[in-house]
Amino acid sequence: xxxxxxxxxxxxxxxxNDKSIKCExxxxxxxxxxxxxDSKKFLKIMxxxxxxxxxxxxxxxxxxxxxxxDKAHLNLHINSLELxxxxxxxxxxxxALSSNQPQHFGDGTRLSIL
Amino acid sequence: DQQVKQNSPSLSVQEGRISILNCDYTNSMFDYFLWxxxxxxxxxxxxxxxxxxxxxxxxGRFTVFLNKSAKHLSLHIVPSQPxxxxxxxxxxxxRISNFGNEKLTFGTGTRLTIIP
Numbered sequence: 001x002x003x004x005x006x007x008x009x010x011x012x013x014x015x016x017n018d019k020s021i022k023c024e025x026x027x028x029x030x031x032x033x034x035x036x037x038d039s040k041k042f043l044k045i046m047x048x049x050x051x052x053x054x055x056x057x058x059x060x061x062x063x064x065x066x067x068x069x070d071k072a073h074l075n076l077h078i079n080s081l082e083l084x085x086x087x088x089x090x091x092x093x094x095x096a097l098s099s100n101q102p103q104h105f106g107d108g109t110r111l112s113i114l
Numbered sequence: 115d116q117q118v119k120q121n122s123p124s125l126s127v128q129e130g131r132i133s134i135l136n137c138d139y140t141n142s143m144f145d146y147f148l149w150x151x152x153x154x155x156x157x158x159x160x161x162x163x164x165x166x167x168x169x170x171x172x173x174g175r176f177t178v179f180l181n182k183s184a185k186h187l188s189l190h191i192v193p194s195q196p197x198x199x200x201x202x203x204x205x206x207x208x209r210i211s212n213f214g215n216e217k218l219t220f221g222t223g224t225r226l227t228i229i230p
Contacts, residue, residue: 004157043158043203043220056217090157098216100146100165100207105157 003027006091006106013081014114021076021109023091031097032074034066035090037108043090049074050097086113117141118206120221128229133191135224137204140185144206149178149189152201152223162189194228201225
């Protein structure tokens with residue numbers, strides 16, 4: 001029973017397109033996150049939402065727009081895709097923002113821009 | 115500026131021996147540290163953690179040591195098993211600055227290979 005699931009697993013598209021990645025967690029957690037892992041393997045936080053409210057926005061270009069329809073879902077929409085957006089995007093969730101409970105990660109979405 | 119560093123990109127250890135993975139950090143505001151394990155094509159999974167008020171935490175074959183004065187932590191796996199072959203990420207939790215939110219900052223990972 002998958003705890004944090006994200007779709008699609010792979011996404012290949014052309015520069016300039018708009019695409020979305022979906023994420024759902026069934027753990028009952030209050031906080032969800034998006035991370036980007038680039039070609040150098042840095043895993044960096046992009047956004048975090050707590051109970052559908054944006055908490056962290058790490059100077060991500062405004063082409064990236066997260067949407068949280070409810071606390072179990074955090075989707076990521078990307079407009080006007082650029083070559084530098086090629087990366088693996090991970091969704092994660094945790095019990096609460098300030099909790100020391102660990103974050104649970106999805107399996108990632110590998111985005112390739114042609 | 116990389117605030118969490120794992121200086122060894124890879125490590126090979128004989129099965130049954132001890133694996134020691136190291137991590138250094140620069141920000142004294144970090145107050146909680148975690149290790150994650152990652153297999154190919156999967157997300158990181160939580161392994162073990164330690165609060166900054168402790169210097170050791172043990173869970174089965176896994177032990178994490180924290181040296182606050184040196185801003186260094188290490189993960190010991192003993193005995194190492196073939197299933198331990200994975201990439202291990204060190205992560206630190208806390209505010210990057212006085213005005214920032216708490217967040218996890220990850221190292222770049224160490225690929226551990228256990229040789230049968």
